[in-house]
Amino acid sequence: MATSVPSPTQNPVGFPAGTVLGYPRIGRRRELKKAVEAFWAGTTSAEELEATARELRLATVRRLVDLGLGADDASVPGSFSYYDQVLDVAAALGAVPSRFAPLLGTGPDDAGRLDLAGYFTVARGQGDDAPLEMTKWFDTNYHYLVPEIGPDTPIRFVDDRVVREFVEAKEAGVVTRPVVVGPVTFLALSKAADDAPAGYSPLDRLDDVVAAYADLLRALAAAGAPWVQLDEPILVTDPANAEELTEAVERAYRALATDLRPLPNPGSLPTETSGSGEIPGSAEDVRPAILVAAPYGRLETSPGPDGRYHDFLAVLSETDVEAIALDGVAADLPDGLPQGLGTKTLVLGVIDGHNVWRADLAAKLDLIEQYPTGAHLGAVAVGTSTSLLHVPHDVEDETFAEPGTASGTTLDPRLRDWLAFADQKVGEVATLARALTEGRDAVAEEIEASRAAVASRAEASGVVVPAVRERAAALTDADFARGDYAERAAAQQERLNLPPLPTTTIGSFPQTPEIRRARALWTKGELSDADYTVAMREEIARVVALQEELGLDVLVHGEPERNDMVQYFAEHLDGFAVTANGWVQSYGSRCVRPPILWGDVTRPAPITVEWSAYTASLTEKPVKGMLTGPVTILAWSFVRDDQPLGDTANQVGLALRDEIADLEAAGIGIVQVDEPALRELLPLRRADQPAYLDWSVGSFRLATSGVEAATQIHTHLCYSEFGEVIGAIDGLDADVTSVEAARSRMEIVPELRDAGYSRGIGPGVYDIHSPRVPSTEEVTELLELAVKSIDPRVVWVNPDCGLKTRRYEETVPSLEHLVTAAKAVRATLA
Numbered sequence: 155m156a157t158s159v160p161s162p163t164q165n166p167v168g169f170p171a172g173t174v175l176g177y178p179r180i181g182r183r184r185e186l187k188k189a190v191e192a193f194w195a196g197t198t199s200a201e202e203l204e205a206t207a208r209e210l211r212l213a214t215v216r217r218l219v220d221l222g223l224g225a226d227d228a229s230v231p232g233s234f235s236y237y238d239q240v241l242d243v244a245a246a247l248g249a250v251p252s253r254f255a256p257l258l259g260t261g262p263d264d265a266g267r268l269d270l271a272g273y274f275t276v277a278r279g280q281g282d283d284a285p286l287e288m289t290k291w292f293d294t295n296y297h298y299l300v301p302e303i304g305p306d307t308p309i310r311f312v313d314d315r316v317v318r319e320f321v322e323a324k325e326a327g328v329v330t331r332p333v334v335v336g337p338v339t340f341l342a343l344s345k346a347a348d349d350a351p352a353g354y355s356p357l358d359r360l361d362d363v364v365a366a367y368a369d370l371l372r373a374l375a376a377a378g379a380p381w382v383q384l385d386e387p388i389l390v391t392d393p394a395n396a397e398e399l400t401e402a403v404e405r406a407y408r409a410l411a412t413d414l415r416p417l418p419n420p421g422s423l424p425t426e427t428s429g430s431g432e433i434p435g436s437a438e439d440v441r442p443a444i445l446v447a448a449p450y451g452r453l454e455t456s457p458g459p460d461g462r463y464h465d466f467l468a469v470l471s472e473t474d475v476e477a478i479a480l481d482g483v484a485a486d487l488p489d490g491l492p493q494g495l496g497t498k499t500l501v502l503g504v505i506d507g508h509n510v511w512r513a514d515l516a517a518k519l520d521l522i523e524q525y526p527t528g529a530h531l532g533a534v535a536v537g538t539s540t541s542l543l544h545v546p547h548d549v550e551d552e553t554f555a556e557p558g559t560a561s562g563t564t565l566d567p568r569l570r571d572w573l574a575f576a577d578q579k580v581g582e583v584a585t586l587a588r589a590l591t592e593g594r595d596a597v598a599e600e601i602e603a604s605r606a607a608v609a610s611r612a613e614a615s616g617v618v619v620p621a622v623r624e625r626a627a628a629l630t631d632a633d634f635a636r637g638d639y640a641e642r643a644a645a646q647q648e649r650l651n652l653p654p655l656p657t658t659t660i661g662s663f664p665q666t667p668e669i670r671r672a673r674a675l676w677t678k679g680e681l682s683d684a685d686y687t688v689a690m691r692e693e694i695a696r697v698v699a700l701q702e703e704l705g706l707d708v709l710v711h712g713e714p715e716r717n718d719m720v721q722y723f724a725e726h727l728d729g730f731a732v733t734a735n736g737w738v739q740s741y742g743s744r745c746v747r748p749p750i751l752w753g754d755v756t757r758p759a760p761i762t763v764e765w766s767a768y769t770a771s772l773t774e775k776p777v778k779g780m781l782t783g784p785v786t787i788l789a790w791s792f793v794r795d796d797q798p799l800g801d802t803a804n805q806v807g808l809a810l811r812d813e814i815a816d817l818e819a820a821g822i823g824i825v826q827v828d829e830p831a832l833r834e835l836l837p838l839r840r841a842d843q844p845a846y847l848d849w850s851v852g853s854f855r856l857a858t859s860g861v862e863a864a865t866q867i868h869t870h871l872c873y874s875e876f877g878e879v880i881g882a883i884d885g886l887d888a889d890v891t892s893v894e895a896a897r898s899r900m901e902i903v904p905e906l907r908d909a910g911y912s913r914g915i916g917p918g919v920y921d922i923h924s925p926r927v928p929s930t931e932e933v934t935e936l937l938e939l940a941v942k943s944i945d946p947r948v949v950w951v952n953p954d955c956g957l958k959t960r961r962y963e964e965t966v967p968s969l970e971h972l973v974t975a976a977k978a979v980r981a982t983l984a
């Protein structure tokens with residue numbers, strides 16, 4: 155059956171036939187998390203932490219070799235980090251903000267360098283010294299630390315940790331390919347230091363940064379590294395300064411790839427790991443071969459208003475780097491290749507590094523074969539689309555049992571065959587690499603097994619639920635629309651009879667140690683369902699009594715029963731699976747376990763209705779039911795890849811629509827559907843954004859449009875900078891939208907007014923991310939700002955976000971001040 159493909163042209167610089175762009179570093183049992191946290195707690199020393207990390211790194215490289223990557227061809231990535239890969243570059247360059255300058259070493263051996271404790275201090279802050287800001291890494295749920303770079307920030311190659319890790323692996327028998335965030339991306343993601351002059355941009359320091367990278371590359375060459383990987387994902391976004399970035403890429407890679415000479419024969423290593431004497435020529439001007447990786451999207455920007463666009467693949471092709479890695483999953487691989495590729499290797503990222511599904515290997519090979527090597531291309535290799543950082547370690551770490559036959563977290567046995575976590579993906583890459591070098595016949599069995607797995611998933615019960623498909627097919631525009639807003643507002647006011655500037659909260663109240671303990675016992679089976687329900691009801695009653703005492707106008711139940719705002723719904727909807735060990739790093743030592751959305755979504759039973767109805771039974775005040783919206787549920791799960799995201803979102807929307815109908819029937823007059831991830835899923839390229847906004851807003855409207863005019867729909871969006879999505883807020887057509895606003899001093903309110911927004915708006919009046927209790931005056935001032943900027947009749951009063959991470963000591967006085975401030979400003983309105 156499978157015919158063999160001609161083997162690719164011999165790669166002139168010896169890039170391996172297959173590789174992965176990076177591998178999870180937290181450990182399959184979260185060993186690094188535990189070790190790092192023990193070090194923070196002071197129970198272990200830096201030496202002990204280093205030893206644990208070293209063991210983990212060595213176990214990782216050996217594992218990757220066992221899974222089929224070569225031990226001596228640089229196909230194993232060296233992608234370890236104690237906390238974050240962007241922070242690692244800042245640390246390698248000693249580039250820390252001036253407030254952390256005292257942490258830099260001053261001795262002959264550590265001049266300008268952070269020690270481990272200092273490294274973590276930059277990440278986590280200390281006393282009044284705020285840590286580096288943290289923000290989302292491209293379109294993933296990983297968060298990186300934002301370097302602060304000013305004209306005087308030290309930038310020098312001071313820490314050779316990457317080199318030491320290369321040597322450590324090499325001594326253990328594995329020649330790795332060190333992975334480092336590239337110089338252009340590093341600076342493009344940095345922000346200007348506080349003391350930088352106006353108009354200053356971190357990219358102004360490009361030459362200094364590149365000089366430091368050149369030293370790093372020389373050191374790697376001297377240690378015998380045949381390849382280095384520089385990640386430049388900034389090139390897949392639509393940067394406003396594409397012109398400037400083009401120049402930066404040209405300048406950086408001229409200095410690194412052209413001015414430094416490649417190792418003469420990178421395929422064959424120098425025999426010694428150290429001593430420049432072993433390397434022909436002077437260690438001063440040689441470097442490893444360079445792979446530039448561009449994960450998370452395509453290298454071509456969206457066209458501007460004039461139709462012009464930037465093609466960063468063409469720009470990279472003109473440089474002297476030896477290889478370029480493309481993401482073939484987030485975007486289609488390019489149709490035509492630029493002329494300049496010449497002898498370069500293209501690493502085609504056809505295995506999805508960002509999702510958990512097993513691939514159809516034959517289809518992937520077909521894709522790779524569209525890139526014949528020859529005059530315009532030196533070689534092709536197979537890769538992952540992104541680092542495997544975004545997926546859990548190993549499907550085999552899960553337990554499988556038929557639904558209902560075992561206790562604890564088990565997965566439907568069919569999923570074992572359908573899923574590929576990091577280790578399975580390494581295996582897929584190794585198999586494809588063999589097909590490239592030995593022909594398809596050499597791996598015919600693996601190819602057939604992958605085809606069978608994908609086929610069995612396509613046909614499986616639960617993956618397709620006919621009733622769900624029929625319901626979706628029958629939807630009409632009317633299912634996505636509510637009646638006229640003015641009529642709704644009047645009906646709601648009549649029903650709810652709220653004062654001006656109504657006060658409320660975003661939903662969750664502090665998750666106390668008692669709540670967590672009760673849930674832990676219940677999960678282990680040591681607390682009965684009945685006892686758990688009693689414990690949660692007692693908590694709800696306390697939260698209701700507190701809200702009445704505080705004088706809030708719209709009450710919530712406090713969400714004590716929710717472990718997490720997405721996982722909770724995943725556990726109660728069919729079509730989702732929840733893993734036992736599927737941990738993924740979110741930032742630093744924090745890991746999350748995203749649910750897996752594998753099938754058509756249905757709601758076997760009402761989810762929140764009993765809790766909300768119980769809450770309403772305790773008070774005369776209006777109670778707000780609380781749900782997580784379809785976009786956020788998708789954003790924080792691994793989502794099926796066999797149908798458009800919009801179809802999946804509508805299925806979740808329909809399940810929520812039924813839940814809202816049941817809440818309404820139970821007498822709940824207000825329902826909030828949280829969409830904190832609405833902006834997060836926004837595609838990186840402008841050209842892809844309208845289609846996204848269309849389906850994401852549509853799924854929310856589908857969920858919320860089934861209610862009567864008198865039922866009030868709220869939504870909560872977790873941020874304050876809306877930019878491209880400001881129109882979407884209006885599009886959601888919620889009656890009330892709450893947003894973060896305190897830190898930006900209500901900036902969003904005039905922006906919304908100017909955008910023509912006219913429905914209810916609850917700009918957060920205090921920052922819940924800090925334990926600080928805001929004074930009544932502060933809250934009053936912010937609220938006055940809000941009512942000055944927009945019609946006071948549409949303004950609600952609420953904190954920035956949910957209170958689950960706060961303690962009652964902070965929450966109670968903060969809410970007291972909020973209510974007092976609302977009353978004060980209300981009095982001025984009359």
Ligand code: GLN
Pocket residue numbers: 660661662713719780828830870871872955956957958
């Ligand atoms: N209702 C959720 C809460 O209050 C909203 C959280 C969020 O937006 N991230 O916790």
Ligand code: ZN
Pocket residue numbers: 660830870871872873954955956
């Ligand atoms: Zn929020």
